[in-house]
Amino acid sequence: MRILRYLLRRRISQQEAAAEIEGHLDERATELMDAGIPELEARAQASREFGNLALLTEESRAVWGWTRLEAMILDFRLALRGLRKNPGFALTAILTLGVGIGASTAVFTVVDSVILKPLAYEQSAKLVAVWEHAAAIGGEAVGPNPRHVDVWSQRANAFSGLTSFSQGVRGVSPGAESPRPVGLVVCQPNLFQVLRTVPRLGRDFRADDGKTGGPAVAILTHAAWQGLFSGDPGVIGRVIRVDDMPREVVGVLPEGFHFPNGNTLRSFRSVEIKKGVPEPWVFVPTVFDYAQMEWNGNYGNWVTLGRLADGFSMSAATAQLKGIQEQLRQQIPGGGNQKPGSLSASLQSLQEAMVGDSGQGIWLLMAAVGGLLLLACLNLANAQLGRAVSSARDAAVRAALGAARWRLLWSVLIENVVLSGMGGALGIVLAYVGLKLFRTHSPIDLPRLAEVELNPGALLFCMAITIAAGIVAGLLPGVRFASAAPHGSLQQASTRTLGSRNSHRVRVWLIGAQVFGCTVLLLITGLFSRSLLHLLQQDKGFETERAAIAEARLLSKHFGDAVARVRLIDGVLAALRSSAEVESAAYFSAMPLEGESWIEFARRPERQGENVPMVNARWVSPGYFEAIRQKLVAGRFFEERDRELSNVIVSEGEARALWGAENPIGGQLNALGKTFTVIGVVGDSRSTSVKRAPARMIYVHYGYRTPSQTFFIARGTHGAETLPALMRQVISAQSPHVFVARTKTLNAQLNDSLARERFQTFVLIAFGASALLLAMLGIYGVLSYSVAARKQEIGLRMALGASRSSVYALTMREAGFPVAGGLAAGLAVSFWIVRLIDKFLYGAKAVDLPVIASVVLLFASAATAAAFFPARHAASANPMDALRPD
Amino acid sequence: MHGYALVEVIKRTSDNLLQVEEGSLYPALQRMLKSGWVAAEWGVSSTNRRVRIYRITPAGRKQLERKVSSFERMLQGIARVMGTSES
Numbered sequence: 001m002r003i004l005r006y007l008l009r010r011r012i013s014q015q016e017a018a019a020e021i022e023g024h025l026d027e028r029a030t031e032l033m034d035a036g037i038p039e040l041e042a043r044a045q046a047s048r049e050f051g052n053l054a055l056l057t058e059e060s061r062a063v064w065g066w067t068r069l070e071a072m073i074l075d076f077r078l079a080l081r082g083l084r085k086n087p088g089f090a091l092t093a094i095l096t097l098g099v100g101i102g103a104s105t106a107v108f109t110v111v112d113s114v115i116l117k118p119l120a121y122e123q124s125a126k127l128v129a130v131w132e133h134a135a136a137i138g139g140e141a142v143g144p145n146p147r148h149v150d151v152w153s154q155r156a157n158a159f160s161g162l163t164s165f166s167q168g169v170r171g172v173s174p175g176a177e178s179p180r181p182v183g184l185v186v187c188q189p190n191l192f193q194v195l196r197t198v199p200r201l202g203r204d205f206r207a208d209d210g211k212t213g214g215p216a217v218a219i220l221t222h223a224a225w226q227g228l229f230s231g232d233p234g235v236i237g238r239v240i241r242v243d244d245m246p247r248e249v250v251g252v253l254p255e256g257f258h259f260p261n262g263n264t265l266r267s268f269r270s271v272e273i274k275k276g277v278p279e280p281w282v283f284v285p286t287v288f289d290y291a292q293m294e295w296n297g298n299y300g301n302w303v304t305l306g307r308l309a310d311g312f313s314m315s316a317a318t319a320q321l322k323g324i325q326e327q328l329r330q331q332i333p334g335g336g337n338q339k340p341g342s343l344s345a346s347l348q349s350l351q352e353a354m355v356g357d358s359g360q361g362i363w364l365l366m367a368a369v370g371g372l373l374l375l376a377c378l379n380l381a382n383a384q385l386g387r388a389v390s391s392a393r394d395a396a397v398r399a400a401l402g403a404a405r406w407r408l409l410w411s412v413l414i415e416n417v418v419l420s421g422m423g424g425a426l427g428i429v430l431a432y433v434g435l436k437l438f439r440t441h442s443p444i445d446l447p448r449l450a451e452v453e454l455n456p457g458a459l460l461f462c463m464a465i466t467i468a469a470g471i472v473a474g475l476l477p478g479v480r481f482a483s484a485a486p487h488g489s490l491q492q493a494s495t496r497t498l499g500s501r502n503s504h505r506v507r508v509w510l511i512g513a514q515v516f517g518c519t520v521l522l523l524i525t526g527l528f529s530r531s532l533l534h535l536l537q538q539d540k541g542f543e544t545e546r547a548a549i550a551e552a553r554l555l556s557k558h559f560g561d562a563v564a565r566v567r568l569i570d571g572v573l574a575a576l577r578s579s580a581e582v583e584s585a586a587y588f589s590a591m592p593l594e595g596e597s598w599i600e601f602a603r604r605p606e607r608q609g610e611n612v613p614m615v616n617a618r619w620v621s622p623g624y625f626e627a628i629r630q631k632l633v634a635g636r637f638f639e640e641r642d643r644e645l646s647n648v649i650v651s652e653g654e655a656r657a658l659w660g661a662e663n664p665i666g667g668q669l670n671a672l673g674k675t676f677t678v679i680g681v682v683g684d685s686r687s688t689s690v691k692r693a694p695a696r697m698i699y700v701h702y703g704y705r706t707p708s709q710t711f712f713i714a715r716g717t718h719g720a721e722t723l724p725a726l727m728r729q730v731i732s733a734q735s736p737h738v739f740v741a742r743t744k745t746l747n748a749q750l751n752d753s754l755a756r757e758r759f760q761t762f763v764l765i766a767f768g769a770s771a772l773l774l775a776m777l778g779i780y781g782v783l784s785y786s787v788a789a790r791k792q793e794i795g796l797r798m799a800l801g802a803s804r805s806s807v808y809a810l811t812m813r814e815a816g817f818p819v820a821g822g823l824a825a826g827l828a829v830s831f832w833i834v835r836l837i838d839k840f841l842y843g844a845k846a847v848d849l850p851v852i853a854s855v856v857l858l859f860a861s862a863a864t865a866a867a868f869f870p871a872r873h874a875a876s877a878n879p880m881d882a883l884r885p886d
Numbered sequence: 887m888h889g890y891a892l893v894e895v896i897k898r899t900s901d902n903l904l905q906v907e908e909g910s911l912y913p914a915l916q917r918m919l920k921s922g923w924v925a926a927e928w929g930v931s932s933t934n935r936r937v938r939i940y941r942i943t944p945a946g947r948k949q950l951e952r953k954v955s956s957f958e959r960m961l962q963g964i965a966r967v968m969g970t971s972e973s
Contacts, residue, residue, distance in 0.1 A: 013916075013919075016938065017912065017916055020889060020912065020937070020938050021909070021912055023889075023890070023935060023936070023937055024889050024890050024893075024908070024909075024912070026935070027890045027931075027933065027935060028890070028908075030933070049908055050907075050908050050909040051907040051908060051909035051910060052909070053909065056909040056910065056912060056913060059912075059913040060912050060913045060916045062913075063913060063916040063917050063919075063920055064916065064920065
């Protein structure tokens with residue numbers, strides 16, 4: 001207790017001790033003076049007799065203080081002062097670290113929220129996505145036929161629940177207002193039971209909700225409740241209009257509930273990712289009428305989820321399912337003719353199904369950010385080495401005076417820890433802002449984007465790398481400092497070689513390492529950029545300039561009849577064509593560059609049993625091919641007269657596949673339940689995706705079984721900017737029961753379809769540029785330090801007759817070695833790395849000479865620029881100044 | 887007793903045989919103060935100076951006994967060794 005009190009009164013105790021000693025000296029001196037000794041002499045004698053005054057005072061004070069802690073705090077304040085004196089260095093260091101740490105934290109948050117964090121459903125590890133594989137449509141994983149799912153739920157005990165759903169965008173309005181596009185999920189009534197989610201308000205679906213003819217109900221998400229009904233607590237029982245059909249709201253889901261949007265769980269796994277698909281807001285039940293469904297078909301229209309029953313692993317459940325599929329194959333009509341195993345199934349954990357695609361990309365990003373942070377730390381370490389060396393004499397003096405090694409190490413480390421601490425604080429702010437921006441303006445559609453937010457785990461990560469960064473940056477100079485042999489440093493004049501050759505070699509190696517990392521990064525960046533360029537510029541088979549497209553949604557109540565749809569289409573086309581801004585306009589049935597859809601079989605009637613590849617079917621109006629600028633290879637385009645005729649136009653690839661070298665014009669084709677006559681062949685186009693080979697297409701006139709999907713294309717006379725607004729206006733004017741789901745220029749659609757590639761390339765370019773900048777700074781730093789160190793040597797050389805150019809050469813040669821070494825090593829490693837990323841590249845080869853050449857050139861010029869200024873400084877030094885002693 | 891007086895006492899009592907470095911007394915006093923073996927308070931000395939007067943505490947007395955007995959044991963040990971070597 002007494003100790004506690006004394007510790008609290010520490011400062012006072014120290015002062016008292018000091019005062020006491022003074023009093024003692026005073027008294028002794030007085031005594032001596034009384035004995036007749038003069039004052040000065042008396043005081044001197046008293047001091048001598050006392051002993052080492054300074055040391056003893058210190059010791060007395062030390063009894064009361066926490067010397068270690070006080071020393072650390074003192075060093076901390078010293079470090080702050082030092083930084084304040086060097087604001088330029090401090091600012092750059094803090095910025096570099098802040099950006100590096102902020103980026104790392106942001107990316108880590110994304111990784112954590114999207115990939116690592118388990119899904120927000122109860123026991124989400126048991127949730128699986130169930131896919132079917134049917135050899136008849138290519139054997140890849142697709143959403144199952146609900147009739148098969150019904151069989152599974154009866155025969156398979158591996159699942160405690162199976163449920164199917166499909167997603168889309170529909171016009172929804174809370175009242176009589178005009179509908180707005182909203183994400184909608186059509187699901188079986190047991191969806192929330194399988195997910196084990198209980199609505200917060202109202203009730204869950206009942207088993208007979210969604211039966212044809214029964215009451216029409218809907219369940220809303222929390223966001224929908226807020227957005228459509230402003231959080232009205234009396235929302236249960238209110239009416240919501242979906243596609244102009246009234247439905248009663250019977251439940252509202254809890255706030256933390258997130259359902260994947262249409263991008264994340266795609267019923268055809270290979271379909272392109274659409275941009276801007278909204279999170280689902282409204283759930284609408286449906287009860288399947290299995291008797292009406294076919295056994296052989298209806299694939300890829302629904303997504304099926306299952307919850308594994310207790311005691312069943314995924315592999316056990318898969319095996320069971322495959323067995324049931326085999327039984328099914330033998331039972332369904334026509335299935336017995338097929339080979340065993342032609343109908344199969346596979347499972348995928350729901351989390352993997354949702355994030356699997358983006359997983360790789362995100363980890364790539366994480367690696368890139370980590371690398372950049374490391375580069376930044378290395379740069380900082382390098383800079384610190386330079387600064388540390390110039391205060392090496394400081395350290396030597398302190399060591400000679402008896403400073404402990406830990407003290408010296410600490411004093412260097414603390415500065416870096418302070419820097420990285422401030423950098424870390426800046427980093428958190430940047431990460432927060434960055435994540436906010438990312439959420440609202442995400443360039444790519446990440447799954448679970450709504451769940452991305454700065455969480456405690458991310459903050460912990462941020463702190464950890466901040467401290468690590470500080471230690472890494474400070475370790476090298478700190479170790480050098482602490483092992484400073486005072487003798488050597490003190491003997492040297494300040495202008496002679498500062499520091500040992502060892503430290504210089506370390507810095508040179510650091511440069512080499514930076515150059516190596518930078519080269520690899522730049523090479524990869526170059527390849528990605530070329531790949532992107534290739535995708536944008538390759539011959540697509542159609543033209544995107546000066547064109548715009550619009551998607552219209554026809555409310556089924558008013559446009560359920562094909563005649564009404566045709567009338568609308570005709571009306572829109574007439575209105576568009578009469579506008580002065582529009583050169584040509586047409587109707588077609590599927591959004592371009594969003595993957596394959598309407599996949600059908602098309603056979604020649606005389607070759608019934610033939611195994612034919614699948615085709616994409618499209619409905620178009622006359623003028624479509626002209627508007628989108630597809631080539632005519634043979635025959636003719638559609639004309640007005642084709643409305644009543646059964647004619648079809650095929651793509652080049654399809655013609656080749658079915659007719660080989662023969663002329664297909666006049667031939668017959670069985671598709672879509674009818675026999676068509678081929679009247680034309682158009683050139684292959686990559687209208688489904690620019691990243692794949694052109695798909696096989698057949699085109700029919702929109703008069704035949706007009707689909708409900710309605711798209712328009714317009715090519716402008718001057719440009720495409722005004723067309724989207726125009727199209728929206730024209731289409732809405734045709735009928736109040738039509739709304740425009742989206743409209744954009746065709747170029748915008750092309751860019752959106754390449755959003756992922758563009759994002760990757762953008763990120764890589766940003767990183768590459770930053771890495772290059774860091775490397776340049778590093779080279780500049782090493783060289784300027786080296787020039788300062790060799791001032792006398794250079795002065796001597798010049799005095800002895802060396803020319804300025806030879807001094808330039810001398811200095812820049814120093815940089816040349818690590819740069820060349822780093823480049824060579826980087827190129828060598830890149831060849832190997834490129835093989836790993838091959839599948840991300842389109843049309844770019846591993847050994848791409850132009851890219852390699854440009855990277856080497858870029859680096860050479862950057863290194864030269866960085867080396868130039870120190871070299872000039874060296875060459876312009878006055879030899880006399882250099883030779884003059886310290 | 888205050889620090890200066892202590893030094894004088896030690897010198898006189900040992901008949902100047904023990905020459906203690908005066909200053910080394912003070913860190914020792916501080917350590918004893920911290921450990922609670924002595925207590926101090928500011929007062930006025932005989933020469934009208936403001937000094938800190940030290941006083942042994944009960945805990946200090948116990949520590950003194952311990953130290954004295956261990957010192958005496960050591961003396962005994964030394965004496966015995968010296969004694970046997972002589973004879």
